Amino acid sequence: MRTEADTGVGIDGADVWYERLGWAYGLIASDPALRVAALVRLADAERNTRDALDRYNRTWRRGYSLRRKAASRNYEEIRKYSLPHALWERPAGPGIVAWPGLSYALLFLEWEARYPQEWTRHAKAWGTKQGLIRDVAVAHREETVRTKLADLIEIVVQRPYRCKDREYVRVARAVDSDDLHSRLETAARSDNPWARRHAGYVLWLLDRPEVPNTRHVWQTWLAAPRD
Numbered sequence: 001m002r003t004e005a006d007t008g009v010g011i012d013g014a015d016v017w018y019e020r021l022g023w024a025y026g027l028i029a030s031d032p033a034l035r036v037a038a039l040v041r042l043a044d045a046e047r048n049t050r051d052a053l054d055r056y057n058r059t060w061r062r063g064y065s066l067r068r069k070a071a072s073r074n075y076e077e078i079r080k081y082s083l084p085h086a087l088w089e090r091p092a093g094p095g096i097v098a099w100p101g102l103s104y105a106l107l108f109l110e111w112e113a114r115y116p117q118e119w120t121r122h123a124k125a126w127g128t129k130q131g132l133i134r135d136v137a138v139a140h141r142e143e144t145v146r147t148k149l150a151d152l153i154e155i156v157v158q159r160p161y162r163c164k165d166r167e168y169v170r171v172a173r174a175v176d177s178d179d180l181h182s183r184l185e186t187a188a189r190s191d192n193p194w195a196r197r198h199a200g201y202v203l204w205l206l207d208r209p210e211v212p213n214t215r216h217v218w219q220t221w222l223a224a225p226r227d
Contacts, residue, residue, distance in 0.1 A: 012080075012100065013100060014100040016100075017086075017100045017101055017103075017104060020080055020081045020086065021081070021083070021086060021104050023037075023038055023041045024038060024041075024042070024083055024104060024107055025038075025107065026038030026041075027039070027042070027083075027107070027111045027115070027118075028107060028110050028111050028114055028115070035115070035118065039118065039122055042082065042083065042122055042123065043122070045081045045082035045083075046082055046122075048078050048081065048082070049075075049078055049079045049081075049082045049085055051078075052071075052074050052075040052078040052079070053075055053079075055071050055074070055075070056068070056071040056072055056074070056075045058071075059071045083104070083108055083123055084108055084123055084125045084128040086101065086104065087101060087104065087105055087108060087128060087132065088128070090105065090131075090132075090135060092135055093135075093138060094138060096135045096136065096138060096139055097138070097139045097141070097142065102136070102139060102145070105132045105135070105136055106136060106145070106148050106149075106152075108123075108128075108129075108132060109129065109132055109133065109136070109152055110148070110151075110152060110155075111123075112129060112162075113152050113155040113156055114155060116159070116162060126163045126164055129163075129164050129167075130164040130167055133164065133167040133168060133170070133171060134167060134170065136149065136171070137149075137170050137171045137174045138174070140171075140174040140175045146175045146177075149171050149174070149175045150175055150177075150179065150180050150183065152168065152171070153168050153171060153172050153175075153180065153183075153184075153202070154183045154184075154187065156168050156198070157184065157187050157194075157195055157198035157199040157202060158187055158190075158192055158194060158195040158198070158199075159194055160194055161194075161198070165198075166213060166215075166218070168202075169202060169205055169213040170213070172184075172202050172205075172206060173205070173206065173209065176206050180206075181203065181206070184199040184202055184203050184206075185199070185203065187199035188200045188203060197222070200226075201218065201221055201222075204221060205217075
């Protein structure tokens with residue numbers, strides 16, 4: 001394990017992350033059989049995490065101070081094999097760019113974007129979703145990350161609004177480009193009413209960087225007459 005100087009957060013290498021969570025790429029697979037297999041792995045990991053947490057809580061109830069430290073370390077290690085738990089100790093700000101867990105943060109957001117019902121059923125965590133969106137927005141200088149974030153925006157604007165989706169506006173502002181504008185304009189001209197509404201709003205905000213993305217602004221924009 002190494003420590004990132006800027007954040008002080010202990011960071012395992014990419015190979016360690018893949019050993020723990022490489023199976024999670026099955027969650028975003030187009031093949032339903034691969035997704036089912038990944039969901040089984042997730043269920044096992046969740047069960048192990050709950051068991052580790054139960055053991056830790058029992059040390060508190062019974063006053064076992066020495067066992068408590070061991071149980072705490074065990075819980076912290078076990079939860080690294082599950083989502084979203086493995087993403088909770090992420091660095092904030094620019095530090096996330098060099099974090100080997102970044103690809104799994106993007107994976108978690110892509111899973112929610114592409115398969116929202118499965119995500120809700122098996123790993124619903126709105127606060128984690130919100131925090132990840134805010135954090136990954138600062139990682140936009142990496143080209144592969146920019147492309148993935150643009151893909152996420154394109155997916156999200158074409159569906160009914162889900163909790164914390166409004167956070168993607170800050171991502172759109174971070175990765176704003178001719179390509180993103182083209183994608184959003186295509187969505188805004190589509191037959192999909194959700195896409196027309198959401199993509200139109202994001203485009204409107206991209207042209208007005210000084211306007212805050214608040215609920216009031218959203219409601220005012222919706223109420224405004226348009227051709």
